[in-house]
Amino acid sequence: MSQNMKKLINNPADVIREALEGIALAYPELIKVHFDPYFVYRAETTRPDKVVVISGGGSGHEPLHTGFVGLGMLDAACPGEVFTSPTPDQMLEAAKMVSTGAGVLNIVKNYSGDVMNFEMATELAREEGIRIINILIDDDVAIEDSLYTQGHRGVGTAVLAEKIVGAAAEQGYDLKQLADLTRRVNLNGRSMGVALTSCTPPAKGSPLFQLGEDEIEFGVGIHGEPGRQRLPVSSADKITEMLTLAILEDKEFTRKQIEWDEKKEDWLEFEVTDHPLKKGDRVLAFVNSLGGTPLSELYIVFRKLAQICSQKEITIVRSLVGPYITSLEMQGASITLLKLDEELIQLWDAPVKTPAMRWGI
């Protein structure tokens, strides 16, 4: 094995399959794995009147999305190769496996490959009579129009949307209500991240990008995409302040939506604007590790984030701290702030039972 690749893996070509075999063996009561093509789905039968919620994307971000399959969250997740979109056949077969008569909602992080493949899968599923809708998550405020992405990238809000929308599906929301809810969560959420180190994808065998020993990538994407700028290493407080102020910026960010136009039988792209956070808002504060950053450092980030929110009279009423949307072993963190209301709080608090998020049950 290459010197650049000290990893607990066997053949790099087998990483996805073996990791899926492992998660299936670890959580047989929660999930099942379909191997050809790859997708993870719930072990227990879904209620026939429930809208099913599916997500997917490149691997390497675990527990996202496979670790979020289970009661109160996703019905299925489609993992691609590391940092690579899953294919339309995965998405189609997953939809066919878990689909009820009530429809399918796909939560799609806004990366060009993911968007294109989910669109193709959706068209195929529609031809088979499945009611299916894609909603984009594009919450990363760092930059627009980057490597992998037209518009804003989808990051931390995807985790929160999967929990909240999954709970709503469990409570009987119909497909239209769920689509509206997902769009609202997306527009209520803003994120930004920072990388202290790179990471090494197994198939590449060398670091994804080069970062100097005293440099950080401010505004990094979860595939190591360049952010706003390279900066010298500074203190946790300074870095947290820069991330938080970028998220709290008092301007509307343009967000992208794509809907299937029934009349034109084609995809309709349009823009909406998100909602800047303001004094008096209540938020969920999510401090996420990109993989290699210890929990103690996330707490130090949370401390400064909470101080800034307090100064701005924004109240943190729920929190999530840990590695939930990662980039392999990359050191660094991201912050997501999601504006909450009573409905979103109740859905966040609702029972969930998945490999990586579990409470109330």
Place this chain on the structure above:
Amino acid sequence: MSQNMKKLINNPADVIREALEGIALAYPELIKVHFDPYFVYRAETTRPDKVVVISGGGSGHEPLHTGFVGLGMLDAACPGEVFTSPTPDQMLEAAKMVSTGAGVLNIVKNYSGDVMNFEMATELAREEGIRIINILIDDDVAIEDSLYTQGHRGVGTAVLAEKIVGAAAEQGYDLKQLADLTRRVNLNGRSMGVALTSCTPPAKGSPLFQLGEDEIEFGVGIHGEPGRQRLPVSSADKITEMLTLAILEDKEFTRKQIEWDEKKEDWLEFEVTDHPLKKGDRVLAFVNSLGGTPLSELYIVFRKLAQICSQKEITIVRSLVGPYITSLEMQGASITLLKLDEELIQLWDAPVKTPAMRWGI
């Protein structure tokens, strides 16, 4: 900041205090932090007839132990500086804060500093009329009598003991029953770990130990202590097999216990032997990240572990996969196998609500 220390921290001297401020801000409904001296304790009042369960140890292993304070687990946790025992005054003040009339059980990982300081704290607490017992966890089969430790080191079984014993305390077990249960969990648990990389303690500012680019430390301790041997990097399957076979070795390992002798008014040290796992046993399989290893690699380790257990006719009936007892950002993993019975399964499944482990409530 030094080139060797890309961390989300401010002043290295402030890491513990700021991380504690952060955890307090993130989980105000679950925990409170006492700052002089440092300890974390439950936010809600403990039932007056409940034995309280306390643990503690060096920081740098988060979420252990501070992330395990809450309903169904610990009543308090005492964090030392990074990789350094907490002091007796922390343990004494924590015991006084959360103590009921029903007694205090300290779960102590077997490191010389921790053992000595918990003994001093226990003597002081006894002088103040508190019924208090220390039980050692010494489950690491890698080596005996190492740096930091006389006998076997305490590692992954500490996490499982805190969950199981915490649940039993919630269900009304008395102090003697809890002490017996903790000893049983310890003797039922065996662990071993491997490091792929070192880690950098903030106050040191340079790597804890040196590991060649193609080397791993087989049997490493959670403070980077040397293990059984340095080996060249090999496959996840080979490394997992070596760890698992070391744990499954068919010989009794000598374990240490220390009890307060009421008559002699002194500490009594004695040895017991643990229980090698055998065909037909049911186990909890715990695959732990040392901090910097991604979840996908833990699943690959779990896969091989499950295959070996299946071959040996040992049945995995519960699992835990993730970073629960870490060494800052160290890459590597540890495996713990805990023999279960109906009582231990029921206690493992019981509701728990802490920052890092939460279900059923």
